[in-house]
Amino acid sequence: MAIWLARLSVNRWRLALAPEGAAAAAALPTALITDTAHGPRIAAANDAGLAAGAQAGMLLADARALCPQLTAVPSDPAGDLAFLEKLALWAQRWGPWSALDPPDGLLVDVTGAAHLFGGEERLLADVAAACARRGLTVRAALAPTAGAAWALAHYSSHFRQPAAILAPGDDPLRLLGALPVAALRLDDDVLTVLRRLGIKRLGELAGVSGEGDDPARETAARDAFARRFRNRRSPAANPLIRLDQLLGRVPEPLLPVIAKPQPMVQRRLMEPIRHRDLLDRVVDDLAQDMVRALEARGEGARRLELGLWRVDGEVLQRRIELAVATREASHITRLFAARLDDVDAGFGIEAVQLRASWSEPLSLSQADLDAAAEQHGTSLAACIDRLSVRLGPQAVTRPVARASHLPERAQGWQPPLDPVPPPPSQLFGGTLAFHTRPLKLLDRAERIAVLYASPDGYPQRFRWRGQVREVVRVEGPERIAPEWWRERSTARLRDYYRIEDDAGRRYWIYRQGIAGDGRGGVPDWFLHGLYA
Amino acid sequence: MPFKPSLASVLPRTEPARLSEARWRPGVDAPPASAPFHSEIFASGSEASGAGLALALAHDALTSPGEGGVGEDTRHVLWVQDRKAMQLNGRPCVAGLPPDLRHRLIHVAAATPEDALFALEEGLKCRDFACVIGEIAGNPRALSFTASRRLSLTAERHGVRLWLVRLDADPDLSSARMRWQARAAPSLPPRWNAAAPGTATWHAELFRARAYPPGEWMLSDENGTLHIRHPKPVVVNAAITPDLGHLARPTIGQSLAARARA
Numbered sequence: 001m002a003i004w005l006a007r008l009s010v011n012r013w014r015l016a017l018a019p020e021g022a023a024a025a026a027a028l029p030t031a032l033i034t035d036t037a038h039g040p041r042i043a044a045a046n047d048a049g050l051a052a053g054a055q056a057g058m059l060l061a062d063a064r065a066l067c068p069q070l071t072a073v074p075s076d077p078a079g080d081l082a083f084l085e086k087l088a089l090w091a092q093r094w095g096p097w098s099a100l101d102p103p104d105g106l107l108v109d110v111t112g113a114a115h116l117f118g119g120e121e122r123l124l125a126d127v128a129a130a131c132a133r134r135g136l137t138v139r140a141a142l143a144p145t146a147g148a149a150w151a152l153a154h155y156s157s158h159f160r161q162p163a164a165i166l167a168p169g170d171d172p173l174r175l176l177g178a179l180p181v182a183a184l185r186l187d188d189d190v191l192t193v194l195r196r197l198g199i200k201r202l203g204e205l206a207g208v209s210g211e212g213d214d215p216a217r218e219t220a221a222r223d224a225f226a227r228r229f230r231n232r233r234s235p236a237a238n239p240l241i242r243l244d245q246l247l248g249r250v251p252e253p254l255l256p257v258i259a260k261p262q263p264m265v266q267r268r269l270m271e272p273i274r275h276r277d278l279l280d281r282v283v284d285d286l287a288q289d290m291v292r293a294l295e296a297r298g299e300g301a302r303r304l305e306l307g308l309w310r311v312d313g314e315v316l317q318r319r320i321e322l323a324v325a326t327r328e329a330s331h332i333t334r335l336f337a338a339r340l341d342d343v344d345a346g347f348g349i350e351a352v353q354l355r356a357s358w359s360e361p362l363s364l365s366q367a368d369l370d371a372a373a374e375q376h377g378t379s380l381a382a383c384i385d386r387l388s389v390r391l392g393p394q395a396v397t398r399p400v401a402r403a404s405h406l407p408e409r410a411q412g413w414q415p416p417l418d419p420v421p422p423p424p425s426q427l428f429g430g431t432l433a434f435h436t437r438p439l440k441l442l443d444r445a446e447r448i449a450v451l452y453a454s455p456d457g458y459p460q461r462f463r464w465r466g467q468v469r470e471v472v473r474v475e476g477p478e479r480i481a482p483e484w485w486r487e488r489s490t491a492r493l494r495d496y497y498r499i500e501d502d503a504g505r506r507y508w509i510y511r512q513g514i515a516g517d518g519r520g521g522v523p524d525w526f527l528h529g530l531y532a
Numbered sequence: 533m534p535f536k537p538s539l540a541s542v543l544p545r546t547e548p549a550r551l552s553e554a555r556w557r558p559g560v561d562a563p564p565a566s567a568p569f570h571s572e573i574f575a576s577g578s579e580a581s582g583a584g585l586a587l588a589l590a591h592d593a594l595t596s597p598g599e600g601g602v603g604e605d606t607r608h609v610l611w612v613q614d615r616k617a618m619q620l621n622g623r624p625c626v627a628g629l630p631p632d633l634r635h636r637l638i639h640v641a642a643a644t645p646e647d648a649l650f651a652l653e654e655g656l657k658c659r660d661f662a663c664v665i666g667e668i669a670g671n672p673r674a675l676s677f678t679a680s681r682r683l684s685l686t687a688e689r690h691g692v693r694l695w696l697v698r699l700d701a702d703p704d705l706s707s708a709r710m711r712w713q714a715r716a717a718p719s720l721p722p723r724w725n726a727a728a729p730g731t732a733t734w735h736a737e738l739f740r741a742r743a744y745p746p747g748e749w750m751l752s753d754e755n756g757t758l759h760i761r762h763p764k765p766v767v768v769n770a771a772i773t774p775d776l777g778h779l780a781r782p783t784i785g786q787s788l789a790a791r792a793r794a
Binding site for chain 2: 376377378379380382383384386387390391394395396397398399400401407410411413416420434436437438439440441442443464465467472473474475498499500502503504505506529530531532
């Protein structure tokens, strides 16, 4: 179904006027103008204006020459489009799927929906009545294809058709053949070309559409057309494509308008309320409902409208806007409480409605998660996630034992929640049980300067980090051979000593190599670990 | 040391009974209402006494009867270090950890003190951690009184304990409930090799605490339990000539040497 809002901008302008002034304004010749490079030009004119001679596309100066009392009002194409978009959603009352047809049309898919309105004629009558109630001048038409419906809606007045309905069984070419080629939704320059070619009606173009008596001649004519418009890819510039779309031979994709329902909650009250505290209570309930509705959509409200229906038919509106998207019932209640002081309940309020007319995505409740975590604490997995997101996955690890004797290889770091491999001591039958190991291992063993070595070979006095330490107790050596299958043949063995200095500090030091092992000079001493 | 000598050494011994009653001792935890959830241990960066004492205190507190530590605790322990602390003091070595902790340690290597504080706080918020151990070197600007107050409140709110080891740091303002100064102390010679280093011993000074009067202790960690070692020369002499009395009993399936080593 195509709906053509023939006088959309004028209708909108009239609707925007105050009801009492509308009749008077309608009587005055008025033109909606747009500013162009050549001065203001008339975009549309009301009935009185049309009668006075103003035409769409005229320069305002020319129109004023015809009718000096013509009133000029700026037009609002963006507002028209927004209105059309809302109208497309509204038109979904007749069918589940609607598309915009700018600048002033709508397409509604009513396939299989007409019987709900009692037939196609009744459906069209319903459209006309509903639009008339809204003060809109429309022409609607039904056809199997969008193109045919559009053609009927716009040009059926040229055509003696009582009801603008094209049943699926009808032959579209026979019924629509009398329409002008402009009914094909073509661009103006294409229409000019067609006019120059002498083609004025659909029926004449249809001679090349393969429906006539002489297929060979038609094919030749169609080829000629195809050659003439071979560079026109856009449907609006190629009459053949448009014709095929109208006939349903070529599919025509349309962009549907998807309704974005506003979160809305309401309470109908059994007993009209007249007192403020009851109203506060209702608003509080509504705010909580609204928070749930917003939560389900993952949104927060930026603007909230509270409608109060009074028993005597009055509707009171209260509106709040919020600085950031909010989903907090107490906050909403508090804000509304300040706006409800001047509400006149009259004989009572029978229904209260809260609507979030502007909402923004608000990620689902860090706040709630935090609140839950505040009360019960986070789980281990959540904690690890938070840590590794901020610090990086390699910063959060778990130390695990590996099968090696070298201290730095005997320990690996793995992601904290990965399964822990069985300790190597179990893997190898207990052969990897270590002698006492330090509590802390330095990332890189630090070199120490041995000042005085005892005859047994371990240092009696050494300097580490600029401090001289006197070794009081020693245990060792624990010899750890290099892993020859991993390292070069010149790697030296290590002799580890557990020492304690005069102040009781316990360290793990080693000598790298032995004098005379042929793998370097005098062996160096290193401090590798710290005992508790 | 930049702060005053400990109160215990200055106080006249007027009420020895009450004072000794209130004094801190290992194995006895404070009542839950005043349990110290946030403790600080100041230690030098060139020894592992701070971390060792923190682990010992943690083990002591978590296995105390008040904590319900009868069964085996399978919860994880979070160990947070900032980069400076890791450079200064190294990373935990899994083979050197207490055996019950080896399989349930999660280590966080934070680049900056700010990250370390974040990790500490997140760890305190987690109900699946037995306790949190932190190591932060120096007196970073991020670890202000406000930050420590945050840690205290989070720990108290979620009931997860924090032992924060401060390496090479001055005891600045902090809201920690117990503040220790720890340093290594000469260990007792082990029974079988008197020339070898013995079990870990620390000189620990409690210089600020809410529930306890300040005091000084020689603490040692023997087989996973914290003991007070009385710094009396008699004990040292007794240790040099080992008391073998408890070994003089029937050995079943184990040699005396194995029992002594165990």
